[in-house]
Amino acid sequence: MYxxxxxDHVILMFGVFIMVAPVVVAFMTSTHEAADIHRxxxxxxxxxxxxxxxxxxxxxxxxxxxKITGFNMMLNSMILGLGFAVGKIVLSMLAAYALVYFRxxxxxxxxxxxxxxxxxxxxxxxxxxYEVMNTLKLTNTYTGLIVPLLASATGTFYFRQFFKSVPxxxxxxxxxxxxxxxxxxxxxxxxxxxxxxxxxxxxxxxYGWNQYLWPTLMTTDEGFFTLxxxxxxxxxxxxxxxxxxxxxxxxxxxxxxxxPVMIVVIFQRWFIKGLTESDK
Amino acid sequence: MSTATDLLPAARxxxxxxTGGRRFGAFRLFGGQSSGGESxxxxxxxxxxxxxxxxxxxxxxxxxxxxxxxxxxxIQSSFYLEDPFGFGSTFVGMTNYTDVLKSGxxxxxxxxxxxxxxxxxxxxxxxxxxxxxxxxxxIRGNAAYRTLLIWVYAIAPPVAGLIGMMFFDQHIGPxxxxxxxxxxxxxxxxxxxxxxxxxxxxxxxxQIPYNFIFFLSGLQGIPVSVREAAAIDCRSGFRRFWTxxxxxxxxxxxxxxxxxxxxxxxxxxxxxDVMVKDKAANNPITLVYKVYMDGFRGNDLGGSxxxxxxxMLIVFVLTIFQFRFIExxxxxx
Numbered sequence: 001m002y003x004x005x006x007x008d009h010v011i012l013m014f015g016v017f018i019m020v021a022p023v024v025v026a027f028m029t030s031t032h033e034a035a036d037i038h039r040x041x042x043x044x045x046x047x048x049x050x051x052x053x054x055x056x057x058x059x060x061x062x063x064x065x066x067k068i069t070g071f072n073m074m075l076n077s078m079i080l081g082l083g084f085a086v087g088k089i090v091l092s093m094l095a096a097y098a099l100v101y102f103r104x105x106x107x108x109x110x111x112x113x114x115x116x117x118x119x120x121x122x123x124x125x126x127x128x129x130y131e132v133m134n135t136l137k138l139t140n141t142y143t144g145l146i147v148p149l150l151a152s153a154t155g156t157f158y159f160r161q162f163f164k165s166v167p168x169x170x171x172x173x174x175x176x177x178x179x180x181x182x183x184x185x186x187x188x189x190x191x192x193x194x195x196x197x198x199x200x201x202x203x204x205x206x207y208g209w210n211q212y213l214w215p216t217l218m219t220t221d222e223g224f225f226t227l228x229x230x231x232x233x234x235x236x237x238x239x240x241x242x243x244x245x246x247x248x249x250x251x252x253x254x255x256x257x258x259x260p261v262m263i264v265v266i267f268q269r270w271f272i273k274g275l276t277e278s279d280k
Numbered sequence: 281m282s283t284a285t286d287l288l289p290a291a292r293x294x295x296x297x298x299t300g301g302r303r304f305g306a307f308r309l310f311g312g313q314s315s316g317g318e319s320x321x322x323x324x325x326x327x328x329x330x331x332x333x334x335x336x337x338x339x340x341x342x343x344x345x346x347x348x349x350x351x352x353x354x355i356q357s358s359f360y361l362e363d364p365f366g367f368g369s370t371f372v373g374m375t376n377y378t379d380v381l382k383s384g385x386x387x388x389x390x391x392x393x394x395x396x397x398x399x400x401x402x403x404x405x406x407x408x409x410x411x412x413x414x415x416x417x418x419i420r421g422n423a424a425y426r427t428l429l430i431w432v433y434a435i436a437p438p439v440a441g442l443i444g445m446m447f448f449d450q451h452i453g454p455x456x457x458x459x460x461x462x463x464x465x466x467x468x469x470x471x472x473x474x475x476x477x478x479x480x481x482x483x484x485x486x487q488i489p490y491n492f493i494f495f496l497s498g499l500q501g502i503p504v505s506v507r508e509a510a511a512i513d514c515r516s517g518f519r520r521f522w523t524x525x526x527x528x529x530x531x532x533x534x535x536x537x538x539x540x541x542x543x544x545x546x547x548x549x550x551x552x553d554v555m556v557k558d559k560a561a562n563n564p565i566t567l568v569y570k571v572y573m574d575g576f577r578g579n580d581l582g583g584s585x586x587x588x589x590x591x592m593l594i595v596f597v598l599t600i601f602q603f604r605f606i607e608x609x610x611x612x613x
Contacts, residue, residue, distance in 0.1 A: 012418065016425065019429055022444075029446075041457070113343065120351065125350045126575070130576075147342060148342075171322065181328065228439060253439050256436060257435045264431055265431050268426070268430060272430075
């Protein structure tokens with residue numbers, strides 16, 4: 001019994017090592033100078049150039065047009081992540097409210113119209129989606145970056161399940177008290193859903209921040225680049241140079257993963273709750 | 281992870297072991313076995329001639345403009361040959377489809393996609409399950425292991441791809457050095473097999489935390505009484521796992537199987553794009569990447585659309601197949 005426990009720990013620690021080591025190495029290496037990395041390879045020691053490298057990456061005006069800094073890209077990522085998460089929550093709460101709390105003709109039809117979107121990911125309709133954006137003149141705008149990503153019913157599904165688990169008595173009581181649909185929604189349902197909203201916010205922020213393909217297509221103007229989308233740009237520049245700026249590439253990678261990772265680590269209880277919790 | 285989140289809610293039924301009788305609203309939804317519970321959610325409801333439409337309007341507008349319109353357009357333009365200079369288009373019927381399906385290159389990519397998906401799904405699931413089982417058995421340090429194992433979930437696929445590139449770099453990559461010890465000279469970007477190998481490794485690495493979270497919460501939802509009964513019935517830990525625990529995890533595993541297949545098909549785009557850097561020439565790519573290359577690099581609108589439609593069909597067939605056939609083998613109760 002005792003020996004199996006030790007064996008369990010060995011497996012777990014090996015797992016942790018596999019998951020953690022690459023990122024630690026990436027971070028440590030980013031504090032070395034490019035030439036040093038080129039000579040000695042990746043590193044597990046502190047290189048002492050942390051401030052310089054990260055300062056350069058955040059403030060130097062890079063890209064082909066020299067318009068964008070790491071800081072701007074971070075800001076764009078933040079706008080995308082927040083805009084997507086907030087948009088998702090608002091849209092899906094409203095839609096779920098209509099589906100669960102109202103009796104109206106065509107309800108089943110709209111239910112299916114919304115839920116078929118779960119079947120096809122954006123990736124399979126990228127080209128026509130891009131054309132639609134062109135027609136609507138929405139390329140290189142924040143609207144174009146965020147709104148098309150909202151066209152899937154994930155959040156609606158979550159909130160629908162959640163609303164269904166809310167006791168009927170609440171609505172009955174509210175109606176006896178004379179509350180209309182708006183009042184019930186704002187005074188009862190929204191406060192009740194707070195934890196649910198937080199959990200979904202975390203998942204959706206991470207999802208929005210990590211978007212890659214869509215921002216790559218939508219933004220040709222470097223002023224709109226996000227950090228994750230910027231990764232590719234770094235690589236394209238990197239290929240041409242003699243001693244690649246490994247340190248800067250790693251520094252950008254670390255910056256690109258920092259906010260979502262922090263959110264998942266700090267709010268992991270809500271995050272896991274949002275991901276896995278069953279309907280009551 | 282677009283599809284990962286897209287299908288997520290299904291898991292909320294899938295991991296609901298705590299509640300005793302598990303509910304599969306989501307699965308029934310797709311399987312068409314809805315027990316009529318979809319509309320009869322509430323005994324009391326509001327009735328208003330226009331309010332529900334008002335609440336639905338924003339979501340419906342976005343879905344129509346950014347989901348249905350492009351989907352219909354993809355189907356439509358797959359039957360046309362578009363002039364690359366914008367001088368109209370000609371109806372060519374099924375030509376785009378037959379061209380795609382007869383092309384040896386396309387079939388090669390389809391074969392690679394199948395192998396890649398199978399490998400990524402298998403390894404990500406089994407490693408995630410192994411770690412979850414071990415973490416579940418360890419009482420002390422459970423929270424620490426959980427934290428350390430899930431955070432990679434938050435790393436974007438292209439960022440994972442970038443880190444992977446560095447680890448597989450010719451000059452500085454530690455994995456390349458390690459492989460050299462065993463006489464294997466890894467050349468990512470030049471050698472087809474080596475590139476494929478590194479893509480699988482990075483994609484699996486990125487997906488392990490997700491499977492770990494679901495398996496762990498599935499395991500922790502198994503009631504203590506069941507575990508105790510199992511402990512009395514079979515001595516051998518492995519047999520106990522195989523005959524008692526694994527069947528109870530089957531709904532979770534089934535859900536994760538779908539998620540992992542869609543992950544490997546679509547969400548690895550970022551990993552692949554970073555690792556092949558637009559030079560698809562001798563590198564393995566997946567079907568989604570081919571759609572992107574033909575549509576945006578090659579300006580072959582019709583061909584790319586036809587491929588999109590083929591992908592849509594694959595996704596549909598996969599989903600139906602999974603819900604119709606595999607679901608029957610899984611015991612929910």
